[in-house]
Amino acid sequence: MNVYNFEDSHIKCLISDGTSAYADRRISGGYDSSPLDLDGDSDNDIDYSATKSNITTVFNNLSSVIDEDDLLFIFVTDHGNYESGHAYIYLWGYGEKIWDYEFADEVDKINAAQITIVMEQCHSGGFIDDLTYSNRTIATACDYDESSYGMGYYTYNEFVFDWIAAVAGEDPYENPVDADDNEDGIVSMLEAFNYAEANDSQSETPQYYSNPDDLGYFLQLESGLYISGSCLVCSSGTQYTINGLGAGTSITWYCSGNITRVSNQGSNPCEFEPDEEGDDGWIDATLTDNSYQISLSHKDVWVGVPPLDYVSGPDEGYVYNTYTFYAHPQRDPLSQAEYEWILNPLLDNDVRPYYDYTDIAFYDAYCCYQVVARAYNTCGYSDYEFTNIEIYDSKRMFVLSPNPASEFVTISLAKSVSSDLNEAEIKLSTIDYSIQIVDLYGNLHFSGTRSGDSFTIPVNNLKNGNYFVHINDGKEKFNLKLIIKH
Numbered sequence: 001m002n003v004y005n006f007e008d009s010h011i012k013c014l015i016s017d018g019t020s021a022y023a024d025r026r027i028s029g030g031y032d033s034s035p036l037d038l039d040g041d042s043d044n045d046i047d048y049s050a051t052k053s054n055i056t057t058v059f060n061n062l063s064s065v066i067d068e069d070d071l072l073f074i075f076v077t078d079h080g081n082y083e084s085g086h087a088y089i090y091l092w093g094y095g096e097k098i099w100d101y102e103f104a105d106e107v108d109k110i111n112a113a114q115i116t117i118v119m120e121q122c123h124s125g126g127f128i129d130d131l132t133y134s135n136r137t138i139a140t141a142c143d144y145d146e147s148s149y150g151m152g153y154y155t156y157n158e159f160v161f162d163w164i165a166a167v168a169g170e171d172p173y174e175n176p177v178d179a180d181d182n183e184d185g186i187v188s189m190l191e192a193f194n195y196a197e198a199n200d201s202q203s204e205t206p207q208y209y210s211n212p213d214d215l216g217y218f219l220q221l222e223s224g225l226y227i228s229g230s231c232l233v234c235s236s237g238t239q240y241t242i243n244g245l246g247a248g249t250s251i252t253w254y255c256s257g258n259i260t261r262v263s264n265q266g267s268n269p270c271e272f273e274p275d276e277e278g279d280d281g282w283i284d285a286t287l288t289d290n291s292y293q294i295s296l297s298h299k300d301v302w303v304g305v306p307p308l309d310y311v312s313g314p315d316e317g318y319v320y321n322t323y324t325f326y327a328h329p330q331r332d333p334l335s336q337a338e339y340e341w342i343l344n345p346l347l348d349n350d351v352r353p354y355y356d357y358t359d360i361a362f363y364d365a366y367c368c369y370q371v372v373a374r375a376y377n378t379c380g381y382s383d384y385e386f387t388n389i390e391i392y393d394s395k396r397m398f399v400l401s402p403n404p405a406s407e408f409v410t411i412s413l414a415k416s417v418s419s420d421l422n423e424a425e426i427k428l429s430t431i432d433y434s435i436q437i438v439d440l441y442g443n444l445h446f447s448g449t450r451s452g453d454s455f456t457i458p459v460n461n462l463k464n465g466n467y468f469v470h471i472n473d474g475k476e477k478f479n480l481k482l483i484i485k486h
Contacts, residue, residue, distance in 0.1 A: 014049065015034055056106060059109050063111070071221075077119075081123055086126065087127055100131075101130050104127075115135065116138075118160065123142065123148075126143075128209050132209060136215075139207070140208075141157065141160065141206055162200065163195070165177040179191045182248070184289070185247050188218060218246070228241045228242070231300065232336060234379035237271045239270065250287070251270070255281065256303075257276075274304045280303065280335075281303045305375070306332065311325060311386055312387060316389060321361070324360075327375065339373055339376075342372040343360060365393050371388070398412065403481075403483055406460070407460045408456050408459060411471070432474075435447070436470040437459070437467050437469055466484075
């Protein structure tokens with residue numbers, strides 16, 4: 001932790017009985033309670049007791065915060081066994097254990113750039129066949145049918161004593177350790193394993209797994225191997241970087257046909273720009289050092305500004321109604337598209353920005369409104385696209401009285417001047433109206449259902465200000481302005 005600068009909040013410890021003050025550790029011929037501060041910084045470092053349910057809890061939590069740009073390091077120590085073709089780890093509590101396939105199910109929840117696992121317990125090699133997966137390295141103290149041994153007076157386990165010393169650069173007695181065989185300035189997972197295996201004097205056979213085969217040569221604890229950079233490639237140029245590489249490692253960059261590499265091959269960082277805009281693409285790289293080589297996973301990107309083909313919506317409607325308009329294509333998460341809507345002429349209408357659709361309330365009859373939209377991201381704006389709508393006088397309209405209101409407001413269904421409906425058609429008592437009162441920020445202050453041609457709603461609890469009354473009969477939507485003044 002101190003060598004690689006892991007933050008406390010990024011480390012989860014499951015140890016014996018967790019934070020309980022009961023004795024849970026054998027030491028000097030007796031028992032005591034395990035210390036909660038493991039690194040001497042006066043903070044509690046233990047999060048949970050080592051039970052199966054807590055393991056599930058931790059991996060569920062990790063699955064929600066770890067993504068494809070992260071490295072996950074898992075370290076397992078203490079006792080294990082092997083039965084009926086499967087290995088397991090002893091956990092805290094009578095009969096508590098987790099089998100190899102159960103542990104693999106937990107690890108498989110994590111979508112990290114790479115996962116590296118070190119296991120010290122007896123029969124730990126029996127976990128490898130269940131944990132094998134791409135972008136992982138695994139090191140175990142022994143094979144599936146072997147015990148794992150302590151050293152000397154059993155103060156430390158033989159294998160992980162040397163593995164930890166390799167990555168830390170010194171052993172617990174502050175004796176310097178140099179496991180950097182290729183002298184590139186980092187201790188990789190393969191170098192740490194090679195050092196621990198070479199210095200293991202016990203009757204055990206350490207096991208090693210890497211997929212791809214050369215991953216462990218490049219991978220180290222400081223960071224995962226991935227291409228870092230924006231998911232947008234803009235015409236101004238966008239840089240991509242691979243962090244934590246040892247000296248002497250060469251990079252060969254590749255990209256999709258709609259992207260052009262600007263920097264020299266092998267540069268780190270390397271700059272790219274669009275060749276064709278308005279589509280998805282990818283960037284990837286191959287790392288080479290001596291006879292070792294691996295290809296990194298694609299970095300999926302969006303190239304340039306988001307496209308907008310057309311805008312759709314109704315071509316006619318009635319005043320006091322709300323209509324929905326859509327920008328096509330719909331939002332693509334990779335493009336990080338947002339949308340800007342413009343109503344021309346604007347008049348007194350509620351136009352909602354930042355979505356690939358908008359609901360527009362029309363309060364005046366006019367021929368014709370032009371509804372305009374364009375998509376944009378940090379690379380720039382698409383061209384404007386538009387559609388037209390002609391708004392007529394409504395066959396129905398509602399009146400608010402009084403307005404401004406103080407204690408109550410009455411909503412009455414009335415006949416428009418241009419309507420040819422008779423009074424009987426207007427006053428349909430069987431229609432149910434959904435009524436909502438919202439403020440200018442969209443906060444809901446009243447919601448209910450009313451029927452008939454007139455209904456009264458108390459508003460004495462509303463603060464002074466402007467509000468909207470939304471009325472919906474299941475077929476048409478009506479929007480009225482309400483002013484509250486006490």
